[in-house]
Amino acid sequence: DAGVTQSPTHLIKTRGQQVTLRCSPKSGHDTVSWYQQALGQGPQFIFQYYEEEERQRGNFPDRFSGHQFPNYSSELNVNALLLGDSALYLCASSGTGVLRTRLFGPGTRLTVT
Amino acid sequence: GESVGLHLPTLSVQEGDNSIINCAYSNSASDYFIWYKQESGKGPQFIIDIRSNMDKRQGQRVTVLLNKTVKHLSLQIAATQPGDSAVYFCAESRGETGANNLFFGTGTRLTVIP
Numbered sequence: 001d002a003g004v005t006q007s008p009t010h011l012i013k014t015r016g017q018q019v020t021l022r023c024s025p026k027s028g029h030d031t032v033s034w035y036q037q038a039l040g041q042g043p044q045f046i047f048q049y050y051e052e053e054e055r056q057r058g059n060f061p062d063r064f065s066g067h068q069f070p071n072y073s074s075e076l077n078v079n080a081l082l083l084g085d086s087a088l089y090l091c092a093s094s095g096t097g098v099l100r101t102r103l104f105g106p107g108t109r110l111t112v113t
Numbered sequence: 114g115e116s117v118g119l120h121l122p123t124l125s126v127q128e129g130d131n132s133i134i135n136c137a138y139s140n141s142a143s144d145y146f147i148w149y150k151q152e153s154g155k156g157p158q159f160i161i162d163i164r165s166n167m168d169k170r171q172g173q174r175v176t177v178l179l180n181k182t183v184k185h186l187s188l189q190i191a192a193t194q195p196g197d198s199a200v201y202f203c204a205e206s207r208g209e210t211g212a213n214n215l216f217f218g219t220g221t222r223l224t225v226i227p
Contacts, residue, residue, distance in 0.1 A: 004156070031211050040121045042202050042217030043157065056214055090156050094211035099145060102211065104156030 004029075004093050004105035012111045013081050021076040021108045025093030029103070031055075032074040034066060035090040037107070043090055049074050078110075086112045121200065123222045132190040134221045136203030141184065143205035147215065148177060148188045152199045160188070160201075164209065190223075198225045 005024045013019050025032050031050045035043035045058035049068035068074045072093075078085055088109050094102040126132045138146070144165035149157035161172045163179050163186075170177050176189040186203050200222050204215040 033214065035217075040219075042204075042219050043215075045214045045216065048212075048214065050212070055212065058214070092156075096211055098209045099147065099206055099211060099213060099215065100159055100162050100209075102159070102215070104149075104158070106154065106156050 004091055004103050006089075006091050006105040006108050008108060009106070010109045010111075012113060014113055015081055015083060017081050017112075018077065018079045019081060019110060021078075021089050021091075021110070023074045023076070023091030023093075023105060025072050025074070025091075026103050029093035029095045029101075030072050031094045031096075032068060032072065033092045033094070033102070034074070034076050035092065036060070037088040037090055039087070046076070081112045083112050086110060121220055121222050123224065125224045125226060126193050128193060128195060128225055128227050130193055132188075132193045132197070132223060132225075134188045134190075134201050134223065136186040136188075136218050136221075138184050138186060138203065138205045138218070140205060140207070140216070142207050143216070145206045145209035145213075146177070146179060146186055147204045147206070148175075148186075149202045149204060149217075150197075150199045151202065151220070157202060162209075193223075193225050195225045195227055198223055 033048040034046040037043040047057040088107040090107045091105045147162045148160040151157045163170045200220045202220045206213045
């Protein structure tokens with residue numbers, strides 16, 4: 001099992017553009033959470049998807065949206081990119097068990113110029 | 114988790130010494146806590162967890178202490194090794210099911226000197 005995989009690894013975009021990041025959860029996991037990690041800071045919760053619906057959302061604007069597919073994979077979309085959106089975007093998957101099972105992917109490094 | 118600004122706290126220890134990493138959490142309603150290790154270019158990796166009804170939990174070479182009175186967590190690493198060099202985060206949650214979200218602190222960079 002490859003665990004949680006994310007693509008692409010790195011991405012460079014220009015202000016105002018739109019970006020889509022992808023995540024495949026660990027086999028057997030049905031819940032996907034997305035986090036934004038700015039340089040030198042801890043991850044900040046964006047939202048969580050379960051059964052193809054957004055179950056919880058952190059303090060992020062509507063420019064951040066997501067989707068979960070029937071195979072539990074997920075996408076994070078960010079519109080109208082700002083310089084401040086430059087960060088490492090982490091995907092974490094978990095099953096119906098306890099939080100200790102939550103597994104993070106390696107992240108996608110997004111740079112907005 | 115508590116935000117302490119843009120400067121990541123650092124800790125340097127000699128190989129073989131014990132390390133203690135501290136964390137202050139902000140939400141008194143949090144009842145479940147996890148320590149994560151993040152190496153360069155990787156996502157956070159689970160180290161150890163503790164529920165709020167406990168004040169100490171031990172794992173392999175690691176111990177977590179919880180002081181709810183002052184909302185403080187610490188991670189102790191025994192006989193620190195070069196492979197322990199990484200950034201360490203504490204994370205808090207209300208509840209410990211997979212449906213709950215994690216709130217992370219800023220992190221501490223641990224450097225082990227051979």
